[in-house]
Amino acid sequence: MSRVLVIADHDGHQLGSGCSRCVTAAAKLGAAELHVAVFAAAGGAIAAQAAELAGVSKVLVVERAENAHLLAAVLAPQVVKLAAGYDYVIGPANTFGKDLLPRVAALLGVGQVSDLMFVESAHRFRRPTYAGNAIVTIESPPEVKLVATIRTASFAAAGGGGSAPIEAASTDAVLPTHTRFVSINAAKSDRPELQSAKRVVSGGRALANSENFQLIYALADRLGAAVGASRAAVDAGYVPSDMQVGQTGKIIAPELYMAIGISGAIQHLTGIKDARTIVAINKDAEAPIFEVADVGLVGDLFKIVPELTALLSKASG
Amino acid sequence: MKILVGIKRVVDYNVRVRVKPDGSGVALDGVKMSINPFDEIALEEALRIRERNQATEVIVVAVGPEEVQTQLRSALAMGADRAILVKCDQPIEPQGVARALLAVIRQEQIGLAILGKQAIDDDAGQTGQMLAALWERPQVTFASKLELQAEKAQVTREVDSGLETLSIDLPAVITTDLRLNEPRYIKLPDIMKAKKKPLAVTDLAALGVNAMPQFRVVKTEPPVPRARGIMVKDVPELVAELRKRGVVS
Numbered sequence: 001m002s003r004v005l006v007i008a009d010h011d012g013h014q015l016g017s018g019c020s021r022c023v024t025a026a027a028k029l030g031a032a033e034l035h036v037a038v039f040a041a042a043g044g045a046i047a048a049q050a051a052e053l054a055g056v057s058k059v060l061v062v063e064r065a066e067n068a069h070l071l072a073a074v075l076a077p078q079v080v081k082l083a084a085g086y087d088y089v090i091g092p093a094n095t096f097g098k099d100l101l102p103r104v105a106a107l108l109g110v111g112q113v114s115d116l117m118f119v120e121s122a123h124r125f126r127r128p129t130y131a132g133n134a135i136v137t138i139e140s141p142p143e144v145k146l147v148a149t150i151r152t153a154s155f156a157a158a159g160g161g162g163s164a165p166i167e168a169a170s171t172d173a174v175l176p177t178h179t180r181f182v183s184i185n186a187a188k189s190d191r192p193e194l195q196s197a198k199r200v201v202s203g204g205r206a207l208a209n210s211e212n213f214q215l216i217y218a219l220a221d222r223l224g225a226a227v228g229a230s231r232a233a234v235d236a237g238y239v240p241s242d243m244q245v246g247q248t249g250k251i252i253a254p255e256l257y258m259a260i261g262i263s264g265a266i267q268h269l270t271g272i273k274d275a276r277t278i279v280a281i282n283k284d285a286e287a288p289i290f291e292v293a294d295v296g297l298v299g300d301l302f303k304i305v306p307e308l309t310a311l312l313s314k315a316s317g
Numbered sequence: 318m319k320i321l322v323g324i325k326r327v328v329d330y331n332v333r334v335r336v337k338p339d340g341s342g343v344a345l346d347g348v349k350m351s352i353n354p355f356d357e358i359a360l361e362e363a364l365r366i367r368e369r370n371q372a373t374e375v376i377v378v379a380v381g382p383e384e385v386q387t388q389l390r391s392a393l394a395m396g397a398d399r400a401i402l403v404k405c406d407q408p409i410e411p412q413g414v415a416r417a418l419l420a421v422i423r424q425e426q427i428g429l430a431i432l433g434k435q436a437i438d439d440d441a442g443q444t445g446q447m448l449a450a451l452w453e454r455p456q457v458t459f460a461s462k463l464e465l466q467a468e469k470a471q472v473t474r475e476v477d478s479g480l481e482t483l484s485i486d487l488p489a490v491i492t493t494d495l496r497l498n499e500p501r502y503i504k505l506p507d508i509m510k511a512k513k514k515p516l517a518v519t520d521l522a523a524l525g526v527n528a529m530p531q532f533r534v535v536k537t538e539p540p541v542p543r544a545r546g547i548m549v550k551d552v553p554e555l556v557a558e559l560r561k562r563g564v565v566s
């Protein structure tokens with residue numbers, strides 16, 4: 001009977017979308033005790049959201065002024081103290097978990113499974129390598145505490161309706177002062193969050209400038225979709241970097257993914273392989289994106305996208 | 318200040334990797350190998366710091382078999398001052414690499430270590446954070462902007478919600494994101510010059526590093542392919558198809 005500690009991602013107010021995916025993964029690990037740890041300056045509201053996730057047996061809240069911003073160097077020693085007595089310490093494979101968990105693993109003197117995508121048994125897992133082109137099955141010795149980041153696109157969100165007890169926890173960890181938060185420049189958007197959105201519309205280099213990206217936004221808004229982009233579009237400055245989808249951007253698994261003016265480089269495809277339906281619009285019939293698309297349309301996006309947005313508006317209006 | 322840059326030899330990013338039919342790994346025979354793209358970015362950043370006279374020396378370090386010398390020579394041609402190969406013929410996990418790099422850092426009195434945010438073969442994304450933990454120093458992962466001041470650095474990192482800026486004390490570990498810079502091209506005369514630059518070879522035992530892997534790789538498989546899709550001829554057909562699949566109303 002194993003004990004699993006999930007480190008919650010959050011923005012200071014809201015529980016992140018990664019946590020509930022980790023709770024599902026924890027259940028697959030055979031958690032008899034499934035605890036979620038919330039590190040924050042004031043974590044009550046976040047803890048309450050975690051307590052509602054089905055399957056969670058307890059929520060631990062570690063409140064300290066130093067936890068106002070989730071700095072890996074500051075959190076890691078606290079996680080290590082809390083980790084005593086757990087068989088697994090896991091967190092989401094988003095920028096929060098990817099930053100923190102390897103630091104935790106090293107302090108614990110153990111290795112880490114990155115992007116855990118499938119649990120075969122308590123100590124046998126699958127994870128992607130080579131941008132998802134080679135899936136490896138690995139075994140970890142049962143006597144070693146397992147630290148892992150969870151590939152959120154591979155696990156469904158946990159259900160709600162739970163009412164786990166919430167406990168204040170504290171650690172005597174000595175915290176470093178060598179790392180200080182300065183600022184965050186977070187793009188505020190009313191659109192759904194890219195990582196958890198049911199529908200995503202992405203644009204590529206073909207959009208040619210940021211004004212033209214309005215076509216993508218308009219279609220996305222019509223569909224209630226989040227907006228993503230290829231690396232080429234981000235590098236060219238058409239959109240901010242947090243919109244990049246792919247091996248080195250966000251890995252997503254929406255029900256609908258529309259790739260518009262994106263060629264379908266291997267690094268991009270890694271990020272969308274788990275999407276239920278992939279739609280590709282590209283003027284080049286030979287573009288590799290059509291090899292993975294469920295529905296493809298060859299043509300000029302500057303003609304197709306406005307027509308598509310209009311047709312969808314008409315239907316729902 | 319001396320800067321250490323981690324260099325990993327990986328299958329070139331343009332190669333379409335193939336899994337061996339017996340499940341024992343990916344086919345590497347005759348495949349083009351290169352410096353991990355994020356490590357080129359790391360090296361470029363280190364060179365720029367040295368060119369601004371904020372560092373005295375850029376040392377590139379690779380942990381791996383003899384063949385890695387090829388990539389270390391490329392790194393020297395790009396502009397690194399000297400190279401260290403830590404020989405290791407067995408598979409090594411990020412934690413082992415981090416221990417080896419730390420041993421070099423202690424020997425060389427390094428002030429800043431710059432690594433890639435991930436190696437594009439194992440896609441682990443662990444080594445920099447593990448190194449910072451073992452070294453008990455700050456880490457800034459996914460860096461897209463780096464400004465050095467005396468004994469300090471201000472670093473901007475790409476996070477899921479946008480751009481975060483941290484201030485850290487040196488020594489520290491930085492891991493690079495794609496937009497930190499664009500690496501320079503190597504010119505022919507530089508390749509000649511690089512042949513004369515020092516490349517020292519040591520090994521894990523000499524550094525006193527134990528790097529036993531924790532994980533056993535049971536098998537390697539290609540991903541489950543997606544079913545072949547259909548092509549539609551125009552927008553009304555596209556909308557009809559999406560409705561049929563129930564993905565739009």
Ligand SMILES: Cc1cc2nc3c(=O)[nH]c(=O)nc-3n(C[C@H](O)[C@H](O)[C@H](O)COP(=O)(O)OP(=O)(O)OC[C@H]3O[C@@H](n4cnc5c(N)ncnc54)[C@H](O)[C@@H]3O)c2cc1C
Nearest residue numbers: 204205206230231232246247248249261262263268283301
């Ligand atoms: C280490 C590394 C990591 C990377 N990580 C990522 C990643 O995470 N995500 C990512 O996306 N990329 C990543 N890349 C980059 C990737 O290799 C490609 O360069 C990138 O995805 C290309 O973007 P694109 O498809 O928008 O541009 P292009 O490849 O230039 O494709 C543009 C497409 O638009 C089509 N087009 C042009 N005009 C029109 C029109 N009017 N109407 C319709 N179609 C049109 C063209 O036919 C073409 O297919 C990475 C690369 C490296 C080396």
Ligand SMILES: Nc1ncnc2c1ncn2[C@@H]1O[C@H](COP(=O)(O)O)[C@@H](O)[C@H]1O
Nearest residue numbers: 323324380432433435436441442443444
């Ligand atoms: N064998 C190695 N030798 C030198 N540096 C390495 C090695 N493995 C990883 N690194 C560094 O660590 C970074 C992240 O690698 P990884 O944690 O394997 O994804 C790489 O971009 C390199 O900078």
